[in-house]
Amino acid sequence: MIGGICPTCGLPKELCICEEVAKEQQRINVKVNKRRYGKEVTVIEGLDPTDIDLEDLSKFMKGKLACGGTVKGNSIELQGNHRDRVKELLSLKGYSTENIS
Known part of the structure; x- marks a missing residue:
């Protein structure tokens, strides 16, 4: 077999739906923190690193x-205030807009 079998759902890797299910179930919190010298940082919390590749999502963002x-840890920090645009990008990646606050 080319891709193998997913250990979580038991389906072939090509048909695996684990990541899509994980995206729908997560409650994501997007907030903006102020750091030193008035710098703003957008923090995305509530992502489960066992189900989703945070490095890949961070690189995309x-x-x-x-x-x-x-x-x-379990959060992504982005330099600047990107609260509204992050919500749009997460919905493009398949996350439910109802679960993003």
Whole structure:
């Protein structure tokens, strides 16, 4: 078999729906914090790193928003105030808009 079998759902890797199910179930909190010297940081919390690749999502966000950022623990931090645009990008990636606050 080319892709193998997903250990979570038991389906072939090509048909695996684990990540889509995880996206629908997560409650994501997007907030803006102020740091030193008045700098703003957008923090995305509530993502489960076992179901979703945070590094990949962070790289996607940083590329689309043209900003720097990092993954710290279970959250993604982006430089600047991107609260509204982050919500749009998360919905484009398949996250439920009702679960994003």
